[in-house]
Amino acid sequence: MIRKPEILEPTERAVTHAALESSLLALAEAQSTLAAVLENTNNGIFFVAPDLTILYVNRRMGELFGIDLRGTIGRRKTDVINERIMCQMEHPEEFLERLRYLYRHTEETAVDEVVVARPTRRVLERYSAPVYKDDGALQGRIEVYSDVTEVRELQRNKDEFLSLVSHELRTPVTSIKGYAQLLRRRARQHPVSDQTAVAYETIDRQATRMQELIDSLLDLSRLESGRLHLQVSELDFSDVATRTAEMVQMTTDDHAITLSVPAGPLWMVGDERRLEQVMTNLLTNAVRYSPNGGPITVALSKSDGTITALITDRGMGIAPDAIDHIFERFYRAQGVAESSGLGIGLYLTKRIVERHEGSITVDSRIGGGSTFIVTLPVQPSNVSAEDEMVRTP
Numbered sequence: 001m002i003r004k005p006e007i008l009e010p011t012e013r014a015v016t017h018a019a020l021e022s023s024l025l026a027l028a029e030a031q032s033t034l035a036a037v038l039e040n041t042n043n044g045i046f047f048v049a050p051d052l053t054i055l056y057v058n059r060r061m062g063e064l065f066g067i068d069l070r071g072t073i074g075r076r077k078t079d080v081i082n083e084r085i086m087c088q089m090e091h092p093e094e095f096l097e098r099l100r101y102l103y104r105h106t107e108e109t110a111v112d113e114v115v116v117a118r119p120t121r122r123v124l125e126r127y128s129a130p131v132y133k134d135d136g137a138l139q140g141r142i143e144v145y146s147d148v149t150e151v152r153e154l155q156r157n158k159d160e161f162l163s164l165v166s167h168e169l170r171t172p173v174t175s176i177k178g179y180a181q182l183l184r185r186r187a188r189q190h191p192v193s194d195q196t197a198v199a200y201e202t203i204d205r206q207a208t209r210m211q212e213l214i215d216s217l218l219d220l221s222r223l224e225s226g227r228l229h230l231q232v233s234e235l236d237f238s239d240v241a242t243r244t245a246e247m248v249q250m251t252t253d254d255h256a257i258t259l260s261v262p263a264g265p266l267w268m269v270g271d272e273r274r275l276e277q278v279m280t281n282l283l284t285n286a287v288r289y290s291p292n293g294g295p296i297t298v299a300l301s302k303s304d305g306t307i308t309a310l311i312t313d314r315g316m317g318i319a320p321d322a323i324d325h326i327f328e329r330f331y332r333a334q335g336v337a338e339s340s341g342l343g344i345g346l347y348l349t350k351r352i353v354e355r356h357e358g359s360i361t362v363d364s365r366i367g368g369g370s371t372f373i374v375t376l377p378v379q380p381s382n383v384s385a386e387d388e389m390v391r392t393p
């Protein structure tokens with residue numbers, strides 16, 4: 001049966017029409033609000049369909065690239081890049097290659113840095129991520145660019161300042177330490193009062209501590225600017241661990257450091273001085289964070305081309321919420337503020353271990369002591385004893 005079309009009364013028709021009109025108005029208003037927000041944000045925004053059609057680009061995007069991007073909505077992103085964007089970039093091929101990768105790996109979210117060379121040099125941070133519809137289908141990829149030129153400049157100034165200050169401090173501290181040692185040697189030949197002997201010893205100890213802090217700051221600035229190069233050779237890790245354990249033992253009478261090492265050498269390829277630094281950092285921490293003294297053990301083993309070092313103390317331990325942060329720069333757990341330190345040691349330690357393609361983790365319980373676990377491949381895949389490891393971290 002064919003239904004007769006419903007005939008609306010004039011009043012009903014007017015109501016429906018009015019409702020439709022008000023919905024359209026509300027929709028237009030919402031769209032204009034959204035456009036106002038997107039057009040007035042400080043970030044450049046691209047929204048690109050899976051077939052690379054530009055679905056949206058805002059005004060700021062054009063400003064950041066120093067070009068006019070009006071009229072590009074609906075065009076293919078690759079054409080717009082080739083015609084207008086490539087010539088603006090400092091490393092155009094790299095820029096294109098990375099975008100190709102991201103558009104091929106649709107599920108990937110990435111934060112990268114890109115540099116625009118013209119009309120003025122600008123460093124942009126790009127956040128790029130897939131956008132999905134409610135039903136889970138891929139709607140496109142969003143790219144959000146923010147100008148980080150000034151932030152990077154400030155970071156560079158800070159690194160330069162850090163490096164300069166550390167260098168300048170090093171000379172006077174070295175000289176204080178040298179004279180303190182000279183005075184101590186003289187005091188052994190021509191005895192001085194107990195008070196003077198304690199003063200000489202304190203100056204020497206504090207100058208050594210200051211030297212260590214300055215060295216950490218220098219290493220940090222080298223690491224941040226990619227200048228921490230490794231001097232690689234074949235070395236016996238067992239020897240490195242034994243030497244550092246003996247050295248740290250000399251600094252304390254309250255702790256007993258014992259070593260458990262397999263018979264024979266543990267050959268590996270790495271930077272001997274830096275690995276010594278790793279072991280020294282971990283052992284001095286074991287001493288420093290065991291204020292009541294106690295045993296400290298260093299246990300070495302080797303299997304499947306990997307050396308493992310366990311450094312265990314029975315000190316104050318680390319709270320669960322702090323464990324996730326102790327390898328971060330400048331992090332110091334609560335309750336250790338009274339002991340001196342910059343919170344750089346473990347950050348450097350981790351970076352050095354990672355440069356050797358190894359890993360470092362910690363197992364700890366508050367009040368129950370800590371075990372730091374370092375693993376190192378005996379032959380890092382990217383390094384041979386003849387090479388200098390000069391890759392930036």
Ligand code: ADP
Nearest residue numbers: 285286289317326332333341342343344345346
């Ligand atoms: P610093 O010792 O100068 O504070 P580190 O980077 O060496 O810096 O260590 C970061 C923090 O990790 C320390 O402040 C301390 O809270 C914690 N920590 C490191 N080693 C130990 C340890 N063996 N036992 C307990 N806490 C530790």
